[in-house]
Amino acid sequence: MAIDDSKAFIPVRIAVLTVSDTRSLDEDRSGQVLVDRIAEAGHHLAAREIVRDERDQIAARLREWIADPGIDVVLSTGGTGLTGRDVTVEAHRDVYEKEIDAFGTVFTIVSMQKIGTSAVQSRATGGVAGGTYLFALPGSPGACRDAWDEILKAQFDYRHRPCNFVEIMPRLDEHLRRKKG
Template sequence: MSRIDDTKEFIPVRIAVLTVSDTRDITGDKSGATLVERIETAGHILADRMIVRDERDQIASQLRTWIARDDIDVVISTGGTGLTGRDVTVEAHRDVYEKEIDAFGTVFTMVSMAKIGTSAVQSRATGGVAGGTYLFALPGSPGACRDAWDEILKLQLDYRHRPCNFVEIMPRLDEHQRRK
């Protein structure tokens, strides 16, 4: 069972939030705002925030820009994970991933099933790693962002979480590049 080890010190991570939408702006971005509020409440650092259109190349380009920055450890996108023709966020993420975190989508589906039943099959939430940066693609609803953060990311991005977490292996994500 997972738990927080209070004998360890909390280590904040630097997180960028990317909203994928053809129609939203910052003032109407409830999903992005939900993530920002949770990131900051947890004690992490909001490193950047942006909105891009539902265009695969624009999404992938922004992911690559943030991956190249030393001041960003994690990118969380919201929107564009569904099944319609304009939903291309998952494909853009996969264009960038070096490794996919397959279990992220599975665990997100399990969390969603408990909340919205079989409608959970319509989400293609995904996670991966590229250039030593974690990347997560969440659905565009505030509820889905709350569920992903509260049930998965809040714990996995907390260094004190046991038995293991994403933060403790962060220094080794790009070790293959340093061995050359």
């Protein structure tokens, strides 16, 4: 794993969605962690919003952002736990075309190093829909830092080797484009 300095950095457009019944943007520490890290890495914040813990509202916002050509990635924070109001994972899976199964596994490995067996309570997930990457992260600032610093920062850097998410972005929706003839 290394950065290939012979390649140019390609910024991506990332939207941040906080799932919460109680937070405002001023109180959204987890969302702010993501916003700060997106900027520090040289990417563009495409949108930021808070939506209630309602499966249909979360899925609707994800679909709107998937349809927006100005958004390449959606990072949501909150609603990935085990309680009755935690429906973000289900909303994400409502819109996924393909799930990135290894994301949850790698996130668990990273979390185990920080919080031990408490990592088992997270249902972090990732997927792709309409050529857009979607990731559901836990609602704690620490979990957002870990997901970005240990996984997403490298995967959204075109220079990262041996491979990264950015280099395959043009092909994410190839199944939707048909050859004419």
